[in-house]
Amino acid sequence: MSPEALRIKVKKAGQRACDEKDAKGKVCVGHLKRWDRPTEEVVREVGKDVQVYRCERCHTLYRPAPDDRSSAGLKYEKRKVNILGDTVVPDP
Numbered sequence: 001m002s003p004e005a006l007r008i009k010v011k012k013a014g015q016r017a018c019d020e021k022d023a024k025g026k027v028c029v030g031h032l033k034r035w036d037r038p039t040e041e042v043v044r045e046v047g048k049d050v051q052v053y054r055c056e057r058c059h060t061l062y063r064p065a066p067d068d069r070s071s072a073g074l075k076y077e078k079r080k081v082n083i084l085g086d087t088v089v090p091d092p
């Protein structure tokens, strides 16, 4: 078992390239590939039957965004704003 905490990023709708930055702040842009054999630990984290993606360069894991409908072209997002004007991120 890895001593590192399991870290899974959320893949944005339509995202195909890794946006993980390295120590120098350079974006990885590795290709995100479907990861067909997630480890037990990952399955426990994201749930069964959830398609996990993995960067082929840095191996960062991604799970689909909860509202990822992959509708290319529809770029706007509705966001709720609270009293302070901060963006409220809805719970999945």
Ligand SMILES: [Zn+2]
Pocket: 018, 019, 020, 028, 029, 030, 055, 056, 057, 058, 059, 060
């Ligand atoms: Zn990467």
